[in-house]
Amino acid sequence: MNQQVTVRLNGILGEHLAAAVAQLSMDTPYSERLVVQDVVRDPESPRLFEDYAGDLSGRYIDACGVAFELGLPFDTEKAQRILTTVLNTQNPDGSFGRPGAAGMLDHGRAWGHGRLLAGLLRAAAWSGERNAHRLRDAVPALVRWFAYSADDWVEWLADPVNQRRKFLLDCYSCVLPLVEYYRQSGDETALRTAGRLAAALPDRLEGVHMHGYLLALRGMLELGVETGNAELSEYVLRAADRVATGFLLPHGGVLESTTTPWDINTEGCGIADWAMLCARLAELGRGPRHATRYEQALFNALLHAQHTSGHFGCETRNPDATMLHADYAPQAWWCCTFHGVAAIGYVASRAAVVTSDAVDIALPVSFRQVVDLGDHTIDVEVTSAYPDSGPVDVRVSSTGDLPTILRLRLPRTSVLRQVLRDGETVATRFDGDRVVVDLPDGKATVRFELEAALSFEGRGSRTFLPMANSTEPDIDLTEGPWAVYLGPRLLAASSTTNDLEDLLRIRALQISLHDGIVQAEDGRWRATAWGYDTFRTDVTLEPLATTDRGRNDAATRISFPILVTSPQSVHDPHEQHPHEH
Numbered sequence: 001m002n003q004q005v006t007v008r009l010n011g012i013l014g015e016h017l018a019a020a021v022a023q024l025s026m027d028t029p030y031s032e033r034l035v036v037q038d039v040v041r042d043p044e045s046p047r048l049f050e051d052y053a054g055d056l057s058g059r060y061i062d063a064c065g066v067a068f069e070l071g072l073p074f075d076t077e078k079a080q081r082i083l084t085t086v087l088n089t090q091n092p093d094g095s096f097g098r099p100g101a102a103g104m105l106d107h108g109r110a111w112g113h114g115r116l117l118a119g120l121l122r123a124a125a126w127s128g129e130r131n132a133h134r135l136r137d138a139v140p141a142l143v144r145w146f147a148y149s150a151d152d153w154v155e156w157l158a159d160p161v162n163q164r165r166k167f168l169l170d171c172y173s174c175v176l177p178l179v180e181y182y183r184q185s186g187d188e189t190a191l192r193t194a195g196r197l198a199a200a201l202p203d204r205l206e207g208v209h210m211h212g213y214l215l216a217l218r219g220m221l222e223l224g225v226e227t228g229n230a231e232l233s234e235y236v237l238r239a240a241d242r243v244a245t246g247f248l249l250p251h252g253g254v255l256e257s258t259t260t261p262w263d264i265n266t267e268g269c270g271i272a273d274w275a276m277l278c279a280r281l282a283e284l285g286r287g288p289r290h291a292t293r294y295e296q297a298l299f300n301a302l303l304h305a306q307h308t309s310g311h312f313g314c315e316t317r318n319p320d321a322t323m324l325h326a327d328y329a330p331q332a333w334w335c336c337t338f339h340g341v342a343a344i345g346y347v348a349s350r351a352a353v354v355t356s357d358a359v360d361i362a363l364p365v366s367f368r369q370v371v372d373l374g375d376h377t378i379d380v381e382v383t384s385a386y387p388d389s390g391p392v393d394v395r396v397s398s399t400g401d402l403p404t405i406l407r408l409r410l411p412r413t414s415v416l417r418q419v420l421r422d423g424e425t426v427a428t429r430f431d432g433d434r435v436v437v438d439l440p441d442g443k444a445t446v447r448f449e450l451e452a453a454l455s456f457e458g459r460g461s462r463t464f465l466p467m468a469n470s471t472e473p474d475i476d477l478t479e480g481p482w483a484v485y486l487g488p489r490l491l492a493a494s495s496t497t498n499d500l501e502d503l504l505r506i507r508a509l510q511i512s513l514h515d516g517i518v519q520a521e522d523g524r525w526r527a528t529a530w531g532y533d534t535f536r537t538d539v540t541l542e543p544l545a546t547t548d549r550g551r552n553d554a555a556t557r558i559s560f561p562i563l564v565t566s567p568q569s570v571h572d573p574h575e576q577h578p579h580e581h
């Protein structure tokens with residue numbers, strides 16, 4: 001059955017996405033000349049990373065595809081001209097831009113061409129007849145270029161000297177779009193090429209570029225899914241857990257590379273890949289931790305890496321990763337802006353699966369999805385306070401029969417307070433991580449009341465409160481650093497609402513084992529924090545990422561070296577109070 005799906009994203013994610021997409025139509029920095037400069041050199045005015053042939057131009061074309069799919073406005077005439085210019089640079093061997101020797105191992109080309117293939121695969125949908133016929137020839141020719149250059153890369157990867165390079169995985173940029181091309185075309189060459197590269201992936205995780213590594217893993221996961229190769233999928237699952245254990249910050253984002261302790265920053269692209277990889281692992285049912293990880297990355301790190309302008313970029317961290325501040329390349333318009341768009345588009349397109357029988361909601365944010373099933377159309381509209389506390393209202397309508405089952409993934413950091421169907425309390429049941437509601441005849445408006453739970457995470461283990469009913473604290477309060485969450489959102493202490501000097505002096509956050517910390521009337525969270533000797537201060541905590549993106553550049557404390565419990569707790573481990581000597 002050929003079904004047409006239309007998705008429109010609203011709410012907080014929709015707002016962030018629209019701000020980024022609006023940049024595509026701007027002439028600064030995205031003049032047509034600048035966008036295509038990686039395939040049409042401009043010696044008069046060189047730009048950053050123009051040696052990565054197809055990287056920026058391909059990502060630009062890809063981001064236009066996301067905008068088109070989600071109904072966001074962009075300058076289609078400009079996009080068409082850019083696409084035409086790029087297609088005009090294709091060489092007889094299938095590559096783009098400046099021609100190179102058949103055996104040339106060029107990282108910039110290998111990486112950029114992978115991003116370009118991803119963009120071209122999406123372009124047919126929005127470019128219409130003007131370029132569609134040219135894409136039908138250009139894409140298979142590019143796929144054949146990957147096929148013959150893969151042998152050289154496999155040899156190159158086997159050399160231990162090359163395996164020590166940070167950008168050794170550049171040639172894996174093509175794996176994911178090759179699998180996607182196979183899905184669209186059935187071309188076995190694409191799948192074989194992806195398989196040859198996947199088999200050659202060096203099993204080391206030291207000093208590699210995280211964006212490249214995660215992009216490779218995402219490609220390998222899809223290859224495993226497509227070929228039924230369970231070993232490949234298991235490998236990716238283990239690799240994802242290694243990344244989570246070693247290279248994750250409290251806001252759910254990954255470091256720019258696996259070069260610790262020297263890595264001083266994150267990269268929006270790596271964070272975006274991490275969110276997409278974990279979202280896919282969650283979708284494939286590989287465990288609840290993946291959904292928690294992707295939401296944490298999405299609602300905190302990714303949105304925090306977005307700037308006032310709408311561009312996504314990078315963040316700088318202090319040496320022990322308890323604070324984020326801004327002294328590193330802030331807006332990465334050559335990559336992160338597009339990959340941020342890709343990530344939000346990715347989760348939006350997977351927010352719900354609608355069939356004639358059931359509606360399955362994987363991400364309870366605000367969106368609308370209309371599915372044309374041929375003989376009838378089903379319209380699902382979600383109006384949601386999530387990731388904040390509040391109602392998630394689902395309205396299902398249809399031009400024919402209504403689905404009879406509504407399923408909603410209950411986020412692990414939410415409390416399900418109440419479920420109403422057409423305004424009346426209704427019985428629910430659970431199926432895995434889904435809360436299930438029946439939709440008998442005509443009953444198609446359901447409200448899920450979700451409350452964001454307060455939790456604390458340190459060294460990978462999360463503690464929900466209250467826990468004053470336990471005979472002893474489950475948590476070793478000295479095993480930090482500790483971060484505070486409200487639902488999936490990180491509560492951080494920004495220097496826009498706290499004194500920066502105080503934030504630098506804080507060593508411990510005081511919590512109550514029963515209440516955690518207390519929300520003030522203004523909605524902000526306040527707690528006492530301690531430092532050396534007699535230093536005490538009140539600290540104000542707020543969600544790290546909000547639509548007030550102007551705050552994202554300000555120095556912000558994202559975790560606390562230790563927690564101390566407030567004196568009134570009967571289970572207070574006194575020896576852990578730094579002031580009691």
Ligand SMILES: [Zn+2]
Pocket residue numbers: 267268269270332335336337339
């Ligand atoms: Zn980037």
